[in-house]
Amino acid sequence: MxxxxxxxxxxxxxxxxxxxxxxxxxxxxxxxxxxxxxxxxxxxxxxxxxxxxxxxxxxxLKYYRLFLNNPDFWPLMKNTFLLGFYKLVFGFPAPILLALLLNELRKATMKRFVQTVSYLPHFISNVIVASMVIMFLSPSGGLINNMIEWFGFKPINFMNEPGMFRGIYVVSEIWQHIGWETIIYLAALTAVDPQLYEAASIDGASRMRKIWHVTLPGISPAIVITLILNIGQVLEIGFEKVYLMQNPAIYDTADIISTYVYRVGMEQGNFSYGSAIDLFMGIICFIFIYGANWISRRASETSLW
Amino acid sequence: MRKNLKTYAGLALTPILTAALLAACGGNSNNGEPSSGANASPSASPSAAPSSSGSVQEASALPSKTFKALLDNNATFPYSKDWPIWKWIKDKTGVTLDVQTPSGKLSDSLNLAVASNAMPDLMYMPNRQESNKFGQQGALVDILKYVDEMPNLKAWMEKYPDEAKAALSADGKMYMFPNQGFGETNRMIWMYRKDVFDKEGIQVPTTYDELYQALKTLKAKYPDSYPLSIRYGQIPDEMNMNMTVNFGTGEGAYYDFDKKEWRYGPIEDNYKAMVETWKKFYDDGLIPPDFLSLQTKQWQDMMSTGKSFVTIDYISRIDFFNNAMQQENPDFNMQFLPPPAGIPGGKQLNPYFHYLEGGLTVASTSKQIDDIMKYMDFFYSEEGRTLASWGVEGESYEKSGDTLKFLPKYTDITETRKETGLQTSGTYTWIDFDSDLSLFSESLKNAYTEATKYDPPAMQPRPAFTEQENEVISLTGQAIKKHRDESFAKFVTGSRSLSEWDKYVEEMKNLGVDKLLDTYKTAYDRVQKVELNVK
Structure with a gap:
């Protein structure tokens, strides 16, 4: 002792x-x-x-029972999960691609310019982004629809189509955060040993081959770690943006758990109910992240713990 | 909660400040002293009395008192302790308010004040739901218990029984001071471009059929336009109320004064007629295809650039558009439009919006409840009403015969509020709305006069609910409301056929419409039973 x-x-x-x-x-x-x-x-x-x-x-367990017995429970779960899933599938590779492209650029000034421009949107508030999306997509005088009409097609009522919401949301998320999220990969890229590239050139590897065999393995630990963390956040979708973008016509796809909690919990001041749902979601997120880590530890040597 | 570190620091300080101020009020020997700053008693350190205003002409021998108050803060006329209104109130009541304003949202600050047990004596609450919730939890004083000490309030409640009843909570108590008059600014009306209607020789519509013809004509003349445009996506509840009242139904559970019963609007035939009409508008391109998601900015642009000619919105928008547009387009003329009747033989009605949800409440932990009640009673006297609406004769208004008039230096209501503090949070309960009217433009004055002709017979009862009932309203009610909004959107935009109406009614019933109606009915009956003048 x-x-x-x-x-x-x-x-x-x-x-x-x-x-x-x-x-x-x-x-x-x-x-x-x-x-x-x-x-x-x-x-x-x-x-x-x-x-x-x-x-x-x-x-x-009253509040947990209330939530699980709610007729909207399954649709809400499905919407939340699908939205998070699409965001992960399309949103996760996007910054990696951009980082790889930036890495191949020869001109440093061009690279810096692209980087700056691409991560500026990250600093725009969600309120403004949501408002921009709605205005640009508006069929009565919106920028995108003006272009569609100019090409001779009929305007599309984007924000009225339940089937379009997830796509619009994911694209706007990518646009907003792509530059910011490349930072971690660009940092990882600087750690790749230049000798490996030289050796590959001597062996006659093409650009694509070098990316495939040198760059990607070099940053794979960073990719895996961010992937695991992102999986843990699949259900944690920023409330404000969805709330601001939704309207009754697209509740089918756009009503998610956090917007529901807002309507029921916060507007009515029911803190217990809101917290119960939050804890419930936290447990699911924990299971996700634990599972992803477990798989990763089996399949590769990279894992969170 | 996490972000409000500053508030925590502020709350930690409040007990200290209160102690200092109470100490200051205790040694109350300086009543008669003129202009020495009766509220900044010498025993209080200067830093502990932040609200002491400069010169105070103590005319009467009123004992000076200080109450702590948490008031709302409006960005257009932010709180100032130097506003003359505070001096005027002090002259009449001897009371100085030690005001705190919320560091973020008012409701967050209120939650924090209640949860940390550091409630100021007076608190401004944004709505009855909040005050009833806190009241039932024991945080607020039941005003009815003190009504015998408040002769003015008692008389006032006999004069305005509806307003008083609306302020009752589910347990038959009154946690918020009732108000009257100020809500006028909340009116919503139909308005139209009179110049365009005149130019095209279109008659003012009185029914939706005539409105439809008028919009059709406009659409033919201006193919690029959407003649009718509303901010449905921004203020859906208000819009639903406007649209349904035109068709003699309600946007949810509503009280039918003729049949004397509670009904659920969105499953009635009249509601179906409303949906059909809006579908017709949508199909013919008379409303913007994205009216469900239209942003306020887009709507404003449409209204002001001649892309839309008819709208429904808050009454003050008349001046908003006219003032902005008449400079470059002198013909631009936005005017009041009588609400069209939706069903054959139906009444032309606007919804009853001219009430104010917020008001002052008294903390149950306050040590000066009796004094506060006496203070608040003043605001229910004619004298208090005049002070709260017009200010002080010679300083802000002049009298010619029986009519009051603001001094010429006050020309705009917002500017007047900004300069004097008149009609800002915590300074009124009962307002003579003529004071506001006197500063409005002719068009807006006309709109107010006209609008009263289309008022519903009475205010929709707003019974307060018990916690259990609130749970029904928030869970069942939310599910029903969501299905209502979703279905309205689908029926109008055509992604669901109106031939499925009966199926929709059944779906709504399965979600618990009857349960919801019962809840309203029980709550309403309970409030009806409460006698106002008890105790």
């Missing part, structure tokens, strides 16, 4: 500066990430602001 505590002290003393550096991060997680988790207790209570967390009566 004594030896273990002295060993702990030794670790502490030897690395005191590292610990100090780590401290703000640790505090941040304890205060803002772990402490609020105790608030989850309200999902099992009929939470009442005035009486406080402890004074509110227990209701057990």
């Amino acid at each position: 004594a030896s273990s505590s002295s060993r702990f002290r030794r670790i502490w003393q030897n690395n005191i500066y590292l610990w100090l550096l780590f401290l703000p991060c640790l505090l941040y997680y304890l205060i803002f990430r772990y402490a609020p988790m105790f608030g989850l207790v309200i999902t099992f209570k009929d939470y009442n602001l005035f009486r406080g967390v402890w004074g509110s009566p227990w209701v057990g």
Whole structure:
């Protein structure tokens, strides 16, 4: 016992500066990430602001039952999952492709220009993006439809077609975040050993071959890690943007869990119900991320833990 | 919650500030002293009395009191402690408000104040739902208990029983001070481009059939236009109310004053007639094909550039469009349009929107409840009404005979509010709307006069619900509402055929329309039983 505590002290003393550096991060997680988790207790209570967390009566699993028995439960789940799935399938490879293309550019100025332009949209607020999408796609004077009409076709009522919503959403997401998300891959690309490219050239590899055999394996750990993290977020779709883009005509595809929670939970001040749904989603996300990590650990040597 | 660190810091300070202020009020020996700043008592440190305004002419011997208040803040006329209204109120009541404004959204600040048990004495709540929720949780004072100490409020409630009843909560208590008069600005009306109608020789329509013909004519003359354009996607609830009242039905559960019963509008035949009409508008290109998702900016552009000629919106939009457009196009003339009747022999009606949902509430933890009640009672007196609407004679208005008039330096209602603080959050309950009217343009004044002719017989009852009923409203009610909106959109745009109407009615019933109606009925009956003058 004594030896273990002295060993702990030794670790502490030897690395005191590292610990100090780590401290703000640790505090941040304890205060803002772990402490609020105790608030989850309200999902099992009929939470009442005035009486406080402890004074509110227990209701057990009532709010979970309410959610699962809701007639809209399955459509909401399906919409949420499909939207997240499309975003992952199309949105995930996009920044990798852009990073590869940028990497092949010879002119540094061109590269920098493209990079800057492509990640500017990341800083535009969702409210504005949603508004832009609706206005551009409007059949009464929108930019896109003006072009369609100019080519002699009939205007399309984009925001009225349930079948179009997921596509529009995913494209706008890619446009908004592609530049930002390339940053991590571009960073990974700089770590690829230039000697490997030279060796490949000597062996007579073409450009495509070099990308395939040198570049991609070089950044594959970064790709796998971001993929696992993204899978964990499949159901976490930004609420505002969907909420701002939806209208009753496309509820079939555009009504997702977070917009439902907003209508039922927040507008009516039902904190317990909203939190219960959130916790439920969190558990599903955890299962997803755990599963993805498990598969990745089996199939390759890269994994989160 | 996470983002409001600043609020936490503020809340940590409040007990200290309250203590200091209470201490200041305790030693109340400085009543008679003129102009020494009666509210900034010497015992309080200067930093602890942030709201002490400059010179105070203490005419009466009213004991000076300070209440803490959380008020709403409007971006157009942001709160200022230097507004003359605070001095005027102090002169009449001896009360100074120590005002906090929300650091973000009002409802977030309210939640935080209640949850952290640091409630200011007076709180402005954005709607009855909030105040009833907090009230039933025990955070607010039941005003009815103090009504005997409030002669003016008592008399006022006899004069405005509907407004008073609407302020009741499900347990028959009153947590928010009722109001009257200010809601006038919430009116929604039909309006039209009179200049275009005159130029094309089109009669003012009185029914939807005539409206349809008029829109057809306009569409023929201006093929690029969508003659009728509304902000359905931006304010769907309001639009639904407008559209359904024209057809003698309701947008959800509504009280039929003739039959004296609760009915559910969207499954009635009249509602079907409304859907058919809008489908006809849609099919003939009389409304924009994307009216469901139209942004406010797009709608404004259509209205102002002559792409649309008829609309439904808030009444003040008349001046909004006329003032902006008449400079470059002097002919531009937006005017009040009487609401067309939807069904044969139907009434021409606008929905009853001219009420205000928000109001002041009193914290149950306050130590000065009796004083606050006396203070608030003032606002239900004729004197209080005049002060809240017009200000003070000689300083903001002048009197000629029986009519009041703002001084010539006040020409615009928004500017007046910005300068004086009149009719800003927390300064009124009962308003003489003539004060606002006196500053409006002729067109808008005319619209207000005309609009009252098309008022429904009475305000739709807004019974308050118990927590259990609220759960039905939020869960069953939401599912029904979603299906209603979705089906309306599908029927109008043609992705579902109207021949499936009966099936739709059945679907709605399966979602629990009857359960919803029962909930409304139970809540309504309960409120009806409450006698206003008890206790």
